Amino acid sequence: MSETEQLLQDDAYSQGSRITSRTDVSPKTISALIRRVRALVRRLIDHEVEESSIVGAEGIISQEVVLAFHELGGDFVDALPFSLLQARKNFLRDASDSHSDASLNELRAVACEVIARRLVAKFERDSYDQGLAQGGGSHLSLTKKFTRVESDGDISIPTSALESAIDQHCTTLLSSTEVQRAVQAIWSGQLVQKYGPDGHSYFEPYESKDDGAFLNHFHPSRLGVPKYAYCINIVTWIFFLAIFTVQTRVYKSFDFYEALLWVMAAGYLAEDVSRWFKIGGIDAVSFWTVLDLATDLLFTSAFALRMASFIAHGDNSEFFQLRAFQLLACVAPLVWIQLLKLFDGFVYFGTLQVIILRMMKESAIFFTLLVLVCIGFFHALYALDAADEDRVADAATRITDALIQALLGGADFDLSAESFGYPFGHILYYAYCFTTAVVLLNILIAFFGTAYSEVVDAASEVYCGFFSEKVVSMVRAPDQFVYPPPFNLIEAFLVAPLEYVLPHSYYSKLNYYLQSVLFGIPLFIIAFYESRLARKVGGIVLEHKHTDQEEAEACGERGTLEDPEVPEDEINQGMKISKTSFEQLVKMINKSKKDEQ
Template sequence: MPARTSRMTLGRLLGLSRENNRARDWFFEDSGNLLPHHRHHELNPSIPPLEVTKIALRLRHLIEECVPCELEESLITQAHSRVITREVVLAAKEAGGEEYRSCVVFALLVCSRWFKRQAHLELWDATLHNVRSTACEVIAKAIIEGEEDMSYLLHTVLLHRFSILVNGKPTPPANAVEKAVDLHALRVICSSGYQKCLQYLWRGWLVQDEDDPTVFVDYRGRDDQRYIVHLDPDRLRAPVYQNIARLLFSFIYLALYTMSINSVNPNGEFDAAEILLFLFTLGFICDEFTKFWKAGYHILSFWSAFNGVLYAVLTVSFVCRMIGLSYPIGHELRHSYDSLSYNFLAFAAPMFWIRLLLYLDSFRFFGAMLVVLKVMMKESIIFFALLAVMVVGFLQAFIGLDLAEDLKTDEIWFIIQAMANSVMQSPEFDGFEKFAPPFGILLYYVFTFIVMVILLNILIALYGSAYSDIYENADDEYMALFAQKTMEFVRAPDENVYIAPFNLVEIGVIVLFSWWLPKRQYEFVNDVVMAILYSPLLLIAAYFESRKAGEIRRNRSRGEDDDDTVEEWEQIEDQIDFEAEGWTKRCAAVKANVETDPAVIEVRKLMDEVAELKLMIAELKKGMDGANGKKKDDVKKGSEGDGEDS
């Protein structure tokens, strides 16, 4: 949705005039900014999609020349690669020239996607294309980490949106941050510059421009130490505060459920906890439908399906309770429906607790664990596909045996239960001894052997492989998960951040005011409502932001980045001079050369010695030639003297 056209701080809501606020903001901003600021959409020139496509094609040709055949991936990714050298990185940076160099990282990610698609289409060269895709990510990471101008990197390289031409039409604009998340480009995501950009987005230090939401600008109040400036409902658009709010609402949701399930009402009436529980559920359901309406089926994931099941169970529980209330107190059907409602409510307890993991993934421990579980679930698709084929085949065989025996299928539930027990490693052979002997028991033995010995061991092997792959790369996978979570908050900004279940309040505000109030007054109403709803969170957030502003000012006075922190080993660095002490020279003398292979170093030494030896031989030969020439001259002179004497 379009970004807001005006921002209203709580100071304005309390009655301060716009002119006073503007003059005061100008004074503090002019006196407080210790570093120059620029309008970043002036630094972000629009690059035509045709030019971006040409740059991507140049980079593709460069990668194909540098990686002409199948190579070990370690040769591409090692610290001082002999394939992706500094010269290759420099050539990649020059692919866009001076005018279009800002889109090189984006174009490299486009090339990476092209190579991955080509690997899928050309399986006979899949290894080669995958290595080339990795080379694109390695070069992109090198360019990001080699950029010294942080403002240019954040606003122009990573967050500026570009398009390419596909079938003669430009693609939807995207930036390098989004592209890396979509491609799961771990090496780019784990680069230092990318992570700094992500942290700025997460904290709300980089926000969408009010006039153009596709452009990111610096949050102007970042270094403002005034408490009231940070009492702005728009600050809730920062991912960190949205995540905190969702986590708090999840704990409240769980507390309401605990109170509801532990206080069963014998007459079936709703108490306060149950009313709030079902209101929360309604808000979450509306939130899921809103996401689907805005983003389409792309938003669907494992958690969407999981939440859908949970909300469906709670909806059934609510419907049963309402049906029960339609009968008088003491009626048997009322008691029956009330019991059924509480049974469904109790059935949802495990899902309520598992749901917390969805909002705890911003913590490193839970995030890495969820990545492992996600990969395991993906790997288990192979097992369930094979299991489904086996179950359908053997189920048809058992039903056929039952029909052949007495012309009716009265053992269908027994067959399904026995097959399910076999899958759960608890087979029951007793019932099949008299089931169309000897075919029934033989088929059940075969089914049990296939499921328990073959398929389950395949599943265990897949889980073990997935765990080992992710565990070795757990930190990178966690950073990728964190990047994806940040992009979920940033990609589709809402005009007014009403986090479920407060989205029910938003529906009421829209119904009551949106159709008759002018836009400016309608936005003012939303600011007032949001300031009231989120006042506890806003008060706490403003306190921490005003304290952080002091740290930012101190960092800027030292010429450091806004997020810089002084660690223990940095506290007395200004009191020691390694150069004057001679320690720098000593360290340079003893350090090993890690950029060059030891064998290459020895060969170079040998080449130097051979060159020195050749020089010595040349000088020796020259000396010998000179001595021989002098001797010949002496002999010649002697012979001439003898002739004159004679």
Template sequence: MVHWLRFLSWDHFRSSGNRVRNRLNDEIENLLPRRATPIPPAIPAIEVTKVAQRLKYLIEETIPVELEESRITRPHSAVVTKKVIQLAKEAGGEEHKACVVFCLLVCKKWFQRHALLELWDAGLHDVQATACEVIAKALIESEDDLDYLFQEVLLKRYSIICGQEETHPSNAVERAVDLHALRIISSSGYQKCVSYLWRGWLIQSEADPTVFIPYENKVDTNYWTHFNPNRMRAPVYQNWVQMSMSILFLALYTVAINSINPKGDLDVIEGLLYIFTLGFICDELSKIWKAGRYYIGFWNIFNVTLYSLLTVSFVMRMVALGHPPSGDPDLKRYKFNQLSYNFLAFSAPMFWIRLLLFLDTFRFFGAMLVVLKVMMKESLIFFALLVVVAVGFLQAFVGMDNIDETKTATKFILQAMANAVMQSPDFSGFENFAPPFGITLYYFFTFVIMVCK
């Protein structure tokens, strides 16, 4: 830590008494708040673990044998009765009742793990895991105090003892997403909590980021009251800013691709486009650096591909600028400039597809993206199976072509098979190819493709 009095050689002012000492203490004090030790959880991890064990015992006694899942999930179930739900609610007592929903999610994870390790009782453990979700959903929807439900039940972070060590603190909202507990996620209280977080009506405390507090001005109808830089922490405004930047990024690209510079000069629009690209690249790298490999997904790979094409376009433009504009016998400046624009134009579909990343916050686009994701997954499975089938037919056609020890029709075979896959078969080319086996095999290949589709 720099001592400014020493740095400026003002040590002789130390003799002036307490005023100088107080000034020195102010200078060496941290400007930003810092916690030397983490704030302990509201409920000790050992107590949370005890509550989870009580709930596990309760569910095992309630469902000792394998049952049909419908008997657990139906309304007014004869297995998960109101008395069972009340016993689960009282498992933490009056002091630790807020962690019951979190402990039910812990029990769900335990049962799911038992289902993987004990395959002979996998059906029983799956039903017990489902019962954890049903009870947790009933407890969430029966809570009338929303402030208590949001701040203590769903958003308060708890830890358990695992292997004589405390686990990383997490809350019920995070656990439900990690465990894909759709019944809990679809409950009204959970959805309302997520909606409050999304709109910024529940914000993180400045003293402790693990604590969420209500936004005090959420009912104020004055616009300027909400026009606060701190409100940028609300996900809804972050999403709008990201969408605005993406639309501006697309607008810059549209202007750049429609205003060609034949001389290879870099105008202001293209300069801004490449500056935006650099900013997006730094943003992706910082997130990967902080979150690690778990952050990498489909959209990250998609964005990296887009940014790579733009980077190549920029490099080609810089190479073009390195050649003189005139007196070049090989026209290298023109060739590299044309290559740069080709890379820029090639990335146009990816610019528009990139908007889908931000449109999924709207219900219609979100549902369509889920459908599209399933369709793409099934298409990949189909093409993976198709490759195995096509290799067999390809080997047969190449074998027929290789009978005279000269492979002269390989290109024709590949093109004909590709046309059949694209539902545009050409049978006329196989009339003179190893008759009658060639045309018969090609008919059979086309029939297999039609059946598969």
């Protein structure tokens, strides 16, 4: 297929749009579209209403409203979901800036998300009605990246509607069937990420989807498919965990296993640093980012002490080696916790992780109160100790230890009775134990219970958003040539410097042959799986939602969907299904609805 034919086919994917996956859209055009969307949403929600009337199937946002927003985009229909989500973000910003109109702007933000969801569903239906490529009607509007002019005049980074929905935690949109189909297509490699001359990425259907030839699927680019990268990460991390366990099992001198441990740790450190620089920003910080940072710091500190042990002599060398081993031992809990992140592709572990992360967020208020209470009582006890001439040895350390033990259920009342200005110190210590054990801990339990119930009650929607975030995060930091850790060290020190020396075609060939050799085994497994799947089911295609009409045609059904006839080979000859016409049944239902009203 020529490039022109491909562009025409891409055009057919999008109903009423002249945008393709490779079309450059001016940031000024997108900004104008966002402002037009906001103007129409203001007209739609011009006064406060019940939120249920916005999200409900028969509420304010009717089919006519969705069609009006569809027409609003003109030749840029595929940019509407992104524009609506950006309008949602702006309405929420307006709500925080102006408290008098906060409720109204929050309702408008909800309307933007609901309209975006229903527009994507319309794109999907239109593609099926016109017999276009499977899934092509909606994935372009979700995965194509747009830029806009920011308030300070700068151009924003390219962002897709899917990425914007994840950043804004739009669970309503992310849990829709159409979005999940697109996410699953990216996850399984049915939609592949490609790169334009400007370095920006875009998604297109996998060109070898119908090909059952083994060699056509044996390509290093398949290492970038999230599902395959996920499996490789699990295998390499389990191997790393085994090496870590062997190395920390016995305190010993330098050997092959220790060298392998440091190499793999350096690979994971380089991956974390690379991901941070590619995504960047405070929005990229999450619980796992903090955990990765703590793990990397401990590994780096342990490595520095280990290198110091080689440079030092005598007792100093033994001291540094011991401290390095002790720091490695302290990394163990963080290393094992990382397994939870690796297995979050399974629904059970993913939902469990969402619950834990939500609990951690809810506990922020508790820890804020706890820190303030601890500082206050520490100050009081330390001041009481300074009130007389009999100072307690290491007062700060003993007070800190007593406060922590009391928090964990092991209060030392003898210490407070003997020192710290008895009886005032003793009374204060009782007050501290009551405040932490009875008040604050029960507040924490209440927060945990609320977070757990909220996640469990909407477990399906929450997991859809969580899974979408996981998949998109794996392709959001563009990497044309994927080298999983620790092989990314080879790329960083040997291959990447050649990018500035070799022509792009030679550099691509170098990566192709190098990756084919380094990852020959996983590439062989991937190619074997995909080629067998293509021969078995007729191609690796976007999951097709079979319609009732298609099933009726496959069964050779006569009549219509609404008024079918008994098949000729049916044993119940002479009997009828449609004794009462479908239109008459509809009238009966409508009459029943009117009577209920």
